[in-house]
Amino acid sequence: MRIETAMKRRQFLKGTMGAASVLALAGCDNLTQSSWFPSILSRTENLTERVQRAVTPTHALAREYGNEDISTVFPANGNTDPGTADYAEHVAKNFSEWTVGMSGLVQAPRSWSLAALKELPSRTQITRHDCVEGWSAIGKWSGVRFSDFLQRIGADLTARYVGFKCADDYSTSIDMQTALHPQTQLTLHFGDELLPAQYGFPMKLRIPTKLGFKNPKHITALYVTNEYPGGYWEDQGYNWYSGS
């Protein structure tokens, strides 16, 4: 597992740093663990975000595809089963008691059951998922527009971040502008079925404007905050912005 993680990290760095830096990386796995490396990343991060915001119009839409473009094989990546006793218990009960918790700058922070989420208006998108490990696939997802959901729970839409906790030890966070993007979706279905376990059952956040690792699966809780929440990969040096 640790080796796999280190390899993934390296793969990611190769993907983002460009050829010259990959040469510098070659044979040096300790690089990502040295103290100066994350600070360089975080200093350039703000710059990347500002530059991106300057060149990308607000709410630019990710491309939507047709049914004929849907990938016949869609890789499942990262954790495909959280593997905890709690998750297994919910699997056994068909997720009838699953609720997603919420906290932070939210006026009506009740727990939402899966059944209640399915009652909300649903939208479908056919978009492309890009993983930093070097694969992309086009899929069809349906669920609740996340901005509708945030409004419903009385989230402070002027707050800076929304953070996510998952049933495995995964976490990630996004800026409010991305949270309110019209294609950002609290996803409950993949294709025409309930979201299968490996793709994030019972729910994931689908963000077609962001790289795959910014799309949390198996969500257990979300929170709205002005304090930078980081995330599983982000805390290890992945670019927090990672998208448009």
Ligand SMILES: Nc1nc2c(c(=O)[nH]1)N[C@H]1C(S)=C(S)[C@@H](COP(=O)(O)O)O[C@H]1N2
């Ligand atoms: N909870 C959780 N969410 C996660 C991950 C994970 O390991 N655990 N992996 C991320 C990564 S790197 C990718 S590419 C996508 C994979 O989603 P998929 O399995 O639906 O293809 O989930 C992301 N969200």
Ligand SMILES: [Mo]
């Ligand atoms: Mo990924």
